[in-house]
Amino acid sequence: MKFSPSEFPKIPQYKQQADWLHCVNNVVCMEKIDGTNTRIGISKDAQSADDIVIGGRTLLEHEEKFSQNFICDMIRKDKTLCKAMLFFAKEIDANVTFYGETCGGSIQACGFIYGKINFVLFAAVMDGIWCSYSRTMGGDKEYPTLMQISKRLDFTLAPVLYQGTPNVQEFTSLLDRRSQHSENRGFRRQDTDNTHEGIVIWSDPLLFNNYGEALVAKYKHPNRQEYIAPTEEQQTPQDFAKRVVLRERIRHAMEYLKEQGRWQEEFFANKENVIRRVIQDISREVDEYQQQLNLHGKKNVRKALSSEAEKQFSMMKT
Structure with a gap:
């Protein structure tokens, strides 16, 4: 009855004009939330909240050394949400995985800017089909969009900061913004830096390259980068x-x-x-x-x- 939701794949760094995303007609830029990666799996045959499988980026709750029980407690205590997710999976007749960030509280050093611990949705997969932000997907069977899922299940969706044609200048201009999610949660202090971590750029509809990789990239604030591109000079x-x-x-x-x-x-x-x-x-x-x-x-x-x-x-x- 239970199934194991897959780990969320690593998102590549944005490569500006060289990125595959500049081959598509429409993209959606979501705020990159600074939290802990969370996945929620619901089998189409699931009957109760106990059948919902919850985990972090690398481990599921039943696996040895899993140490994020606070995520499971937060989700399972919301009886209305669990009931709605179970009905949702049964209605669309698919195994469903929701991906998001659990943020707030003391989860991260700056978690307090998001208020109390909360879950923010940014992706969903149904029977192996990735859902797009605003375009329905599927062949014989049509799967809902992230916008529809958010409305249906009352999930908070990662804020969308830009939607339109790919544009390097537009993307770069988004990096220094204050976190929209933190402000939506009531954070208004001007004496504290709540600049968001960056943006995640998704093709919409969600498309894949020749290697089967989703056309999505993360573009992080300069202070939160993990990698600096090389110069043309010889590197030691x-x-x-x-x-x-x-x-x-x-x-x-x-x-x-x-x-x-x-x-x-x-x-x-x-x-x-x-x-x-x-x-x-x-x-x-x-x-x-x-x-x-x-x-x-x-x-x-x-x-x-x-x-x-x-x-x-x-x-x-x-």
Whole structure:
């Protein structure tokens, strides 16, 4: 009766004019919420709230070391929502996964700008079909849009900051805005920086490239970047490390350990695990990583990454 909702895929960094998104006619820019990634899975055969499967980015609630029970409590305590989700999955006759960010409270360092802990929807999948923001999808069977889902289930949808043709200047102009979601939640203090984390640009309708990857990209505020593109000059391993081991990447590695229940109380006892996670993320997410290995050798590149990660991690303590 239960099924396992898939992990939400990594969203690539926006590549400006070189991005696939500039091949489409219409995009939607959603505010990137700074919270903890959350997935909710409902089988079309689910009968009760106990049949709803809830999880974070990497682990589901029934898996060992899952440490985000507050997400499950928040969702299951909302009896009206659970009942509505169960009816929804049964009515459309599909296994449904909702993806969003749980934010607010003390979930993140700046979580207080979102008020009390709340769930913000940004994506949905139904029997393997991704839902678009405003265009219905499907062949023989038509699936609802995110707008329709939000209205039907009373989900808060990530704020849309722009909708129209792809435009680099328009996208860049959105980066310095105050968080619309935090202001929608009543945050009005002018003495506190509540600049949003960035934007997520979705094709609408949601389209896929030749590799089966959704045409979506994240464009983060300069202070929240995980990666700085190279210059044309020759790069040393140390130069590469300084561009890819940024504070935001360290923060994400720390959050990963906490989600996994592997974070130790003594801050520096986590150093080796953080460094290992940072290098693993870079090897999977940074396109030029393999090129750097070919140029400088694996040992030299990983040594530079490790050294920079240790330096940045130590600075997080101050």
